Amino acid sequence: QVQLVESGGGLVHVGDSLTLSCTFSTRTSKPYPMGWFRQIPGKEREFVAAITLGGGSLLYADFAQGRFTISRVNGENTVYLQMDNLRSEDTAVYLCAARTLIGGLGRTIYDFDSWGQGTQVTVSS
Numbered sequence: 001q002v003q004l005v006e007s008g009g010g011l012v013h014v015g016d017s018l019t020l021s022c023t024f025s026t027r028t029s030k031p032y033p034m035g036w037f038r039q040i041p042g043k044e045r046e047f048v049a050a051i052t053l054g055g056g057s058l059l060y061a062d063f064a065q066g067r068f069t070i071s072r073v074n075g076e077n078t079v080y081l082q083m084d085n086l087r088s089e090d091t092a093v094y095l096c097a098a099r100t101l102i103g104g105l106g107r108t109i110y111d112f113d114s115w116g117q118g119t120q121v122t123v124s125s
Contacts, residue, residue, distance in 0.1 A: 002026050002098045002114040009094060009119030012086055020081040020119060022096030033099040034079045035059075035112055036070060038092035038121075045095070047107040049081060059105055086123045093118040 008020040022034065035050035049070035050059040058070055069082040079096060097112035105111070 002032065002100055004096045004098060004114060004116035006094065006096045006116045006119040009121045011122045011124060014086060014088055014123055014125045016086050016123070017082070017084045018086060018121060019083070020094055020096075020121070022079045022081075022116060024077050024079070024096070024098060029077075031072075031074045031077075032114075033105050034070075034072065035097045035099070035105075036079075036081045036094060037097060037109065037112075038090075038094045039118070040092045045109050046092075047109075048094070050105050050107065050111075051079065052105055057105060059107060061107070083121075086121075088123050088125045091121060091123045093120050 003025045005023050012018050031053040033052050036048040037045045038048050039045045047061050048064050051070045055072050067085050072079045095118040096116040098114040099112045
């Protein structure tokens with residue numbers, strides 16, 4: 001089982017940058033494909049970005065392409081989401097996810113089976 005803990009959320013202004021971190025721990029110390037999602041109350045969880053266990057392949061949602069960067073440092077068991085040029089519509093709870101089951105990288109909530117509690121990002125205009 002994977003435990004995921006997000007950090008780095010907060011209140012920023014439009015145009016600012018923010019970097020989220022997700023620290024994961026596993027009994028086997030094995031890295032997994034990881035992803036970031038976001039959720040606004042009353043709305044479905046939305047895919048943001050994903051990265052393979054080695055970091056060689058990345059996926060981004062259209063709104064994240066060119067503004068957000070996902071990366072990982074397996075030696076530190078940490079996945080990052082750098083968010084630049086933030087917009088008010090980026091306000092959401094951002095959740096980290098891991099895929100422990102065999103399979104490829106995906107963009108849906110069904111492609112991941114372990115979730116963190118989330119960290120709030122608020123972008124003020």
